[in-house]
Amino acid sequence: MRIATWNINGVKARIETALSWLGEASPDVVCLQEIKSVDEAFPRAEFERLGYNVETHGQKGFNGVAILSKLPFDEVNRGLPGDDEDAQARFIEGVFSVKGGVIRVVSLYLPNGNPIGTEKFDYKIAWMRRLEAFARDRLALEEPTVLAGDYNVIPDAKDVHDPRAWMNDALFQPESRMAFRSLLNLGYTDALRATDDSPGRYTFWDYQAGAWQKNWGIRIDHLLLSPQAADRLEACEIVSHVRGWEKPSDHVPVVARLRFEAP
């Protein structure tokens, strides 16, 4: 089973690009972020035509997440627990039956948090603490769980082309990186780093200043695996080449292959 995460930066602006990649890669589960669409306007029929079940958690204008799955959804949960006042659409969880049990897949869009020193950064850190509490609860189930999405965190200096240039950015703050590490310390595995420890594995290149051509990238899109999922990890790949397509997202898909079969 292949599980992908992809910040598509607007599902309506990206529909042709998205269909092209899904047609060529055909992942079993796809976690989308920044759909920038309300649920009613999400182009679900186009994805259903490729054989996907579709669940969305959108809002007007920005944010918004979705899960596409070739397996039927047993359960869907919208919104990260821990703050009833939080109206931003950044979290959706799907549960699927697989041979021998279930697998849980979350599509998350963690707040950017810039500029630092503002309530936006406080919101990012608070959101990460809520995610840690959620992740801890899910670990207690002792089930395969995949927390996939745009974390807006550069975990390490080897995940950025120029660490100094990002020193004052919310994505590379010690506090952001520590909160990310707290997730790993719970017992989650960074799927990419479990299979590839080399520097320069990027998932995002800015639209500006020819960042893609110069390979000025950062790694901020991650799949974190519970032990029961990590035990079945076979491979993890960053699909860089779609960044060079016409009308690309500024992020590219990341795909993990896990040894699970349909029930």
Place this chain on the structure above:
DNA sequence: ATGGCTGCAGGATGCAGA
């Protein structure tokens, strides 16, 4: 660089992104 693009909402340009 002083964010140099991009998408969205809406019907001009401001907001948000990273």
